[in-house]
Every structure is written in C-alpha cells, then in structure tokens.
Amino acid sequence: MVLLHIPVVRLDVDRQRFTVWHALSSPTRVLCVLLMLLAIALTPNGHWATWAVYGMGIVAVLGLSRVTWPVLLQRLVVESAFVGVVLLGTLFRPEGAVLWRWGPLQVTTVGVLVLASVSIKALLSLLLLNLLTLTTSVPDLLQALLVLRVPPLLVAILASMYRYLEVLIAEFVAMKRAAIARNLMGQRRWQRLVIGNMIGSLFIRTFDRGERIHQAMLARGYQGLTPVVTQPIVSGRRDVLALTVTLLLALCGQAIYLDF
Amino acid sequence: MHHNSISIQNLSFTYPDGTQALRQITLHIRATERVALVGANGSGKSTLLQHLNGILPQQEGAIVIGQYTMQPENIKAIRNFVGLVFQNPDDQLFMPTVREDVCFGPLNQNIQDEALHDRYHQAMSAVALDPHHYGDRHPNHLSGGEKKRVAIAGVLAMQPQVLVFDEPSAQLDPRSRRQLIDLLRNLPLTQLIATHDLDLALDLCDRTIVLHQGQIVRDAPTVEVLADTAFLEQHCLESPASYRRPYCLLADRPSCPQPHPRHLVPYS
Numbered sequence A: 001m002v003l004l005h006i007p008v009v010r011l012d013v014d015r016q017r018f019t020v021w022h023a024l025s026s027p028t029r030v031l032c033v034l035l036m037l038l039a040i041a042l043t044p045n046g047h048w049a050t051w052a053v054y055g056m057g058i059v060a061v062l063g064l065s066r067v068t069w070p071v072l073l074q075r076l077v078v079e080s081a082f083v084g085v086v087l088l089g090t091l092f093r094p095e096g097a098v099l100w101r102w103g104p105l106q107v108t109t110v111g112v113l114v115l116a117s118v119s120i121k122a123l124l125s126l127l128l129l130n131l132l133t134l135t136t137s138v139p140d141l142l143q144a145l146l147v148l149r150v151p152p153l154l155v156a157i158l159a160s161m162y163r164y165l166e167v168l169i170a171e172f173v174a175m176k177r178a179a180i181a182r183n184l185m186g187q188r189r190w191q192r193l194v195i196g197n198m199i200g201s202l203f204i205r206t207f208d209r210g211e212r213i214h215q216a217m218l219a220r221g222y223q224g225l226t227p228v229v230t231q232p233i234v235s236g237r238r239d240v241l242a243l244t245v246t247l248l249l250a251l252c253g254q255a256i257y258l259d260f
Numbered sequence B: 001m002h003h004n005s006i007s008i009q010n011l012s013f014t015y016p017d018g019t020q021a022l023r024q025i026t027l028h029i030r031a032t033e034r035v036a037l038v039g040a041n042g043s044g045k046s047t048l049l050q051h052l053n054g055i056l057p058q059q060e061g062a063i064v065i066g067q068y069t070m071q072p073e074n075i076k077a078i079r080n081f082v083g084l085v086f087q088n089p090d091d092q093l094f095m096p097t098v099r100e101d102v103c104f105g106p107l108n109q110n111i112q113d114e115a116l117h118d119r120y121h122q123a124m125s126a127v128a129l130d131p132h133h134y135g136d137r138h139p140n141h142l143s144g145g146e147k148k149r150v151a152i153a154g155v156l157a158m159q160p161q162v163l164v165f166d167e168p169s170a171q172l173d174p175r176s177r178r179q180l181i182d183l184l185r186n187l188p189l190t191q192l193i194a195t196h197d198l199d200l201a202l203d204l205c206d207r208t209i210v211l212h213q214g215q216i217v218r219d220a221p222t223v224e225v226l227a228d229t230a231f232l233e234q235h236c237l238e239s240p241a242s243y244r245r246p247y248c249l250l251a252d253r254p255s256c257p258q259p260h261p262r263h264l265v266p267y268s
Helices: A026-042 A048-064 A069-088 A109-135 A138-147 A152-181 A188-219 A237-257 B045-052 B072-081 B098-108 B113-126 B131-135 B144-156 B174-186 B198-204 B222-227 B229-234
Strands: A098-102 A105-108 B004-014 B020-030 B034-039 B060-065 B082-085 B162-166 B190-194 B207-212 B215-221
Touching: A026 A048, A026 A109, A026 A138, A026 A237, A048 A109, A048 A237, A069 A109, A105 A109, A138 A152, A152 A188, A188 B082, B004 B045, B004 B190, B020 B045, B020 B190, B020 B215, B034 B045, B034 B198, B045 B060, B045 B082, B045 B162, B045 B190, B072 B082, B082 B144, B098 B113, B098 B131, B098 B144, B113 B131, B113 B144, B144 B162, B144 B174, B174 B198, B190 B198, B198 B222, B207 B222, B215 B222, B222 B229
Parallel strands: B034 B190, B034 B207, B082 B162, B162 B190
Antiparallel strands: A098 A105, B004 B020, B004 B060, B207 B215
C-alpha cells in the first residue's frame, strides 16, 4: 500500500526564520503570491522576457527568504511529475508547421511554443506556491484566507481536512496492522478485497466521526457560522511596501510586451 | 448560582430505529454537586448527557438547566451554561491548533481580542498547560492526557456553570488519570460524570446514579451504591477495585497455617 509508506510530511520546514519575507503578515504573503500568479498566468504565450523578469524576482525572494533549496527542489520534482502529465497534452496540436509526425500524432511549432510557455508558467507558479507553503504554516495560511474574505465554510472544510488527515491515516494503519496480526497474507486478490473493505469501513467511520465532531461543535455554541477573528488585511508599512513592489514587478513584466 | 443546576422530569427518548434509550428519567442535581452516572454499555448514559446540552431533541418530559427550560430559543444560553466534554478528544479537538480550538467556544460567544486572549490563558492555566508552549501545536501531536486537558480547556474557556463528562478517564494512563481526578476535584463547578471507572466515581463523587436499560435504578450516596455488590452485579457492574483488594476482605486473605490473632485481621 502506497498510502502506508508516506511519512507525515511537515510542510512548513522554513517557518522559523527571521527574514524580510518572514516579517510579512501571512495575508500579505498570500496576496503577493496571488498577484504574481495572476500576472504569470495571464501573460500570453511566447513572451520569454516577461517571464525572465518574473523569474528573477521570484529567485530573489527565494534567496531572501533563505528557503532550504534541497527540499524545494525535491518538492518541485514530485509536483512536476503530476503537472507534466497535463502539460504533455499541450504538445500535440494541429496548427503550425509540422516538425515531427508519427501516425496520428504530430508535433508542430505552435505545439512546442505552447508547451514551453505553459511549462515556464507552471514552473514559476510552483516555485511561488512552494515558497508560500515552505515558509508559512497551514494554520497561518487558513487564517490568511479568512482575513482575505474567503468563505469561512470553505476554510473550515480545509481546516478539518488538515486536522483529520493524520487521524484517518493512523486509523487505516491500525486497521491494516490488525489485519496483518490475524495473518492477512495469502493471495493478492484476497488482500485487495480486505483492503477494499477497510476503505469502506474507514468511510463509514469517517461519516460517524463527522457526526460526532458536529455534535462537539454544537456543544460549544456553533450555530452554522465559523467564528472569525476580525483582522485588518494589511497591517504594517512593510506589508504595504511588499505589495507595492509586487504590483510594480507585475506591471513591469507586462509593460515589456505591451506597446503603449 | 441556582439551587438546582439540572432538573429533569419524566424524560424519555426513542432513537429513530425504535430503540428506547431513556425511560421516565427524573433527577435533580444541585449547584456545585458532583454526581457520577454509571451503568452498563448501552444503558443510556451518553443519550442522557447529550440531552443536557440540547444536542438530542427532547421528545417527552421536561428539562430545566439553571433558569432555562429546554426550548429552541434557550439553546444558545444552555450551551453556554453546560459544558460537554466528549469521550474521544479527537472528536472534540477539531481546529488545526490548540489555541484556535480553545478559542472556538468563546468566539461563538462573540468574545474577541483582549477578552479572548484572557479566556484562553485562564482556561489553559486551569488545566495546568503552558498557554505559550501549546498554543501553536497540532492537536494530533499531543499525548492522550494532554488532549483530554485541551478538550477540557476548550469547554472551560466558555465559562460554563455545569460540566458534563462522558468517560473522562477512558484511555488515560494511571498518572494522567490521577491528574485528571485532581483537576476535576479542584474545579468548583457542578459536575455530572458518566463513567465505567467506579474508583473515579468513589474518589470524586458523593452521589451516584445508576442507569439500567434507560431507567434510573438507584440514586444514592456513592459509598452506599458501591458497597452493594449484589445490586451492582445485577446491573452488569462490579464494586470498585479498591473494595476488592486482597487483604481488604477477610475472604481474600492468604491461607495461613496459624490463625492470626483477632486484633491483627483487618476489617474483621
């Protein structure tokens, strides 16, 4: 079982540092990242200079925030494997000059251009998101989402996913261990059947647990709305400065290819 | 403070599948009284506890908590009045960090900023946990005893007048259990404790209510109830371990070739 071999990953390995980036409040960090993501994603295909500017900006922030590079690269590799599958689909297109053909598949100049553009967009976006998750703890991120007026119910769902993922994995491991303790070996087919049953009972247990959690929430005065601590979105001068710099960088990048 | 924190008259409850969980329950609990609720599995303890907080709808009978009758318009006040500590802390600690979890109840009471901060600190101090050290920790990374304490802190932060516990000592190691008992003893609140741990009942509660198949079969001083071995056995219970220790009962003493002089035999 692949699931059993995933160690509990600590996402925010670089949280406890004292840098300019870490001094920003978490909503500001999320806003900066969102702004850059928007600028990167909205740049039309083929504008390499714009992405080069953004890339330099991102690398500068990565250096500034002193993230652990090996961890960052490791995560990039794993994530690229998932993104790569989606990207591959953009390569094969009907339009443009044909470079290579094999049966119904053909690679064209347009295809290569789109693939390269989308790959760069994906790489830059992944770098940004990893920067955010490496340096900001999940509870802080959730709090930032609340401050940024993301619907509280959605944030509450994310928070309980974060809270109960480990509990569910532990429950599954316990079930599997109990099965092995009673000699779950033998045929593969039988193993698959048992594991299927386990997943089924995990689902039912989760359902029951959801019911009990809801009762516990009701018992502490929950009335259908998650309580929110009201906080200003941007608190300090530093945050305003960071947002301004991000906005300027985004506009600079766009100005490179736009004719005024 | 009210004379009767909890008054229940003729409460009956049937689950949708037809199981009758409670039959004609009538009981009164005075303010600051500590009462144990014991009974076999499925005797209706949890069902009764969930009625005290308005989680299960009242079908028949009347419940008065403090000055509030159990009515939809009073539910909010009743939930602030009665703090319910669930059996499994994993069900109760649902927020991503300890601080957020303890603040959940007060936030529902619209308490913010400085007052919220004070509530958090008071609640954590009441359960003898360091508010700074535990604040940002993930509830899943705490030990069983710590989880239980945080769960109790989450309820205490709402400043209830009645505390209701479902199996407080379940899954605790002996030291955590002892710390829990000391903690409960020092909380000056009305407490209703549903438990299988009869030693805990004996340690903490002067009064014990025995439930059997949804009915109250005995409501008497704890010492009196727990000494009645025949009655306990009849209702799927047994007298606490502290009553059954070898040497405490004459019948359990090791056989000796020479009989002891009478004045050396304890409790003869």
